[in-house]
Amino acid sequence: xxxxxxxxxxxxxxxxxxxxxxxxxxxxxxxxxxxxxxxxxxxxxxxxxxxxxxxxxxxxxxxxxxxxxxxxxxxxxxxxxxxxxxxxxxxxxxxxxxxxxxxxxxxxxxxxxxxxxxxxxxxxxxxxxxxxxxxxxxxxxxxxxxxxxxxxxxxxxxxxxxxxxxxxxxxxxxxxxxxxxxxxxxxxxxxxxxxxxxxxxxxxxxxxxxxxxxxxxxxxxxxxxxxxxxxxxxxxxxxxxxxxxxxxxxxxxxxxxxxxxxxxxxxxxxxxxxxxxxxxxxxxxxxxxxxxxxxxxxxxxxxxxxxxxxxxxxxxxxxxx
Amino acid sequence: xxxxxxxxxxxxxxxxxxxxxxxxxxxxxxxxxxxxxxxxxxxxxxxxxxxxxxxxxxxxxxxxxxxxxxxxxxxxxxxxxxxxxxxxxxxxxxxxxxxxxxxxxxxxxxxxxxxxxxxxxxxxxxxxxxxxxxxxxxxxxxxxxxxxxxxxxxxxxxxxxxxxxxxxxxxxxxxxxxxxxxxxxxxxxxxxxxxxxxxxxxxxxxxxxxxxxxxxxxxxxxxxxxxxxxxxxxxxxxxxxxxxxxxxxxxxxxxxxxxx
Numbered sequence: 001x002x003x004x005x006x007x008x009x010x011x012x013x014x015x016x017x018x019x020x021x022x023x024x025x026x027x028x029x030x031x032x033x034x035x036x037x038x039x040x041x042x043x044x045x046x047x048x049x050x051x052x053x054x055x056x057x058x059x060x061x062x063x064x065x066x067x068x069x070x071x072x073x074x075x076x077x078x079x080x081x082x083x084x085x086x087x088x089x090x091x092x093x094x095x096x097x098x099x100x101x102x103x104x105x106x107x108x109x110x111x112x113x114x115x116x117x118x119x120x121x122x123x124x125x126x127x128x129x130x131x132x133x134x135x136x137x138x139x140x141x142x143x144x145x146x147x148x149x150x151x152x153x154x155x156x157x158x159x160x161x162x163x164x165x166x167x168x169x170x171x172x173x174x175x176x177x178x179x180x181x182x183x184x185x186x187x188x189x190x191x192x193x194x195x196x197x198x199x200x201x202x203x204x205x206x207x208x209x210x211x212x213x214x215x216x217x218x219x220x221x222x223x224x225x226x227x228x229x230x231x232x233x234x235x236x237x238x239x240x241x242x243x244x245x246x247x248x249x250x251x252x253x254x255x256x257x258x259x260x261x262x263x264x265x266x267x268x269x270x271x272x273x274x275x276x277x278x279x280x281x282x283x284x285x286x287x288x289x290x291x292x293x294x295x296x297x298x299x300x301x302x303x304x305x306x307x308x309x310x311x312x313x314x315x316x317x318x319x320x321x
Numbered sequence: 322x323x324x325x326x327x328x329x330x331x332x333x334x335x336x337x338x339x340x341x342x343x344x345x346x347x348x349x350x351x352x353x354x355x356x357x358x359x360x361x362x363x364x365x366x367x368x369x370x371x372x373x374x375x376x377x378x379x380x381x382x383x384x385x386x387x388x389x390x391x392x393x394x395x396x397x398x399x400x401x402x403x404x405x406x407x408x409x410x411x412x413x414x415x416x417x418x419x420x421x422x423x424x425x426x427x428x429x430x431x432x433x434x435x436x437x438x439x440x441x442x443x444x445x446x447x448x449x450x451x452x453x454x455x456x457x458x459x460x461x462x463x464x465x466x467x468x469x470x471x472x473x474x475x476x477x478x479x480x481x482x483x484x485x486x487x488x489x490x491x492x493x494x495x496x497x498x499x500x501x502x503x504x505x506x507x508x509x510x511x512x513x514x515x516x517x518x519x520x521x522x523x524x525x526x527x528x529x530x531x532x533x534x535x536x537x538x539x540x541x542x543x544x545x546x547x548x549x550x551x552x553x554x555x556x557x558x559x560x561x562x563x564x565x566x567x568x569x570x571x572x573x574x575x576x577x578x579x580x581x
Contacts (some may be wrong), residue, residue, distance in 0.1 A: 176449065189405075
């Protein structure tokens with residue numbers, strides 16, 4: 001068993017190195033055009049956001065739709081660090097992530113007592129409040145935006161931070177602490193009866209999710225030169241929610257696939273901007289009708305899956321992936 | 322010495338008194354039944370005992386400690402486990418994970434070790450999994466351990482729920498209608514299981530049940546609850562003969578119940 005896992009790990013590492021290396025090489029050799037480069041970077045940023053939101057919505061079962069709010073906090077905090085305070089980029093990313101995590105913790109404590117729709121509305125309200133705060137905050141440019149942010153984010157930064165996010169959340173989920181979070185999604189009363197401090201784990205998931213959303217915000221801010229509060233509206237939160245639902249609530253690989261697919265779809269539909277939302281919505285309707293559990297359900301995509309399909313087995317071992 | 326002592330418990334939901342001056346004592350190792358018509362307040366007693374509701378008045382002393390109004394997860398950690406009237410398994414998770422979650426409060430590694438996968442994480446995680454597998458063996462569920470809980474037959478789901486509750490290492494087990502929806506054969510097996518776990522795990526058990534053959538056959542003492550008031554208390558023979566019980570709950574069927 002151990003040996004087989006190692007084989008899979010090695011294959012995964014080789015694939016990742018090849019992926020990183022080939023993109024990095026084509027960027028250095030300038031064989032890749034800036035439009036593709038932009039979308040590759042967006043894919044990584046979106047993966048961070050989708051996977052971190054999946055921890056809150058998919059694994060812990062707390063329906064949050066304020067993810068763009070945490071992203072905004074990370075983006076603005078990091079930009080203040082580099083532009084106003086002249087700090088280094090890594091420190092700025094960390095500050096953005098920690099600021100988002102602190103806000104996530106403070107927001108999470110009172111709102112996570114709410115359930116389902118009520119929590120969704122509370123987090124929606126939170127996202128809007130953050131947006132309005134930045135509109136009225138002249139120090140960071142108010143409604144006209146925060147200009148002159150250095151362009152530091154590169155493929156290397158986003159690739160490795162996205163990788164770190166995925167590994168972090170996967171390892172977290174595949175531990176007793178992760179199972180405690182999942183048990184809350186399955187049945188909160190039963191989880192509490194098993195001796196699990198559900199409030200602690202809900203707030204923990206929310207804080208970790210916010211931390212990575214803040215990280216993604218920092219990367220976003222230092223790619224686009226300019227930040228506008230309107231970038232972080234309700235629709236952006238919905239974008240990530242769609243990725244999570246489309247990929248499958250409770251599937252990390254599902255979120256990754258959905259983040260890649262939707263980023264590409266968005267880019268492909270750029271030329272027919274008017275039709276974009278129509279096609280986007282149609283796609284969602286079709287998927288929700290034919291595959292309501294999302295692309296991956298709550299399963300993970302793995303090499304073992306192909307072997308299992310080959311043998312025609314139906315059930316995978318959830319405990320032993 | 323009493324393991325559990327409930328004194329003058331009152332619970333009001335708005336104007337409705339679900340429990341009035343409820344008293345109950347459990348000695349270590351006893352198997353006691355709590356019966357009563359629908360809506361008598363039996364599950365309310367369980368919900369207060371496990372911290373789901375805070376009582377309007379009264380005290381609960383468990384193991385020489387006042388546990389009134391503590392949070393459910395703390396009460397579980399103190400040693401009270403329960404099952405639910407309508408099974409509450411983690412239905413989309415494997416049988417193994419259902420039990421592993423019950424071991425969570427004993428896990429010593431932190432989030433940081435889990436994320437960084439240091440060797441001690443693997444050692445503890447493997448030990449925990451092995452413990453859960455051994456535990457499932459006791460309940461002959463080990464061949465189902467990778468099965469999704471909701472795909473188990475009803476009787477096995479009940480058994481898994483009891484197994485999961487026992488995995489929290491309780492001193493007191495509260496069973497809420499464990500025989501609901503079971504056929505006579507399954508009820509019989511369950512009765513043997515309950516007697517067996519009681520001696521195996523050194524347990525004290527409080528049982529809510531509608532199935533008279535189970536209650537009368539298994540319990541040493543019982544409390545009868547009606548409209549939130551204890552109307553009778555004693556051994557099964559006394560309860561069967563008690564006119565107030567016959568009137569409130571057993572009706573005219575009592576003479577026949579003896580034949581069951």
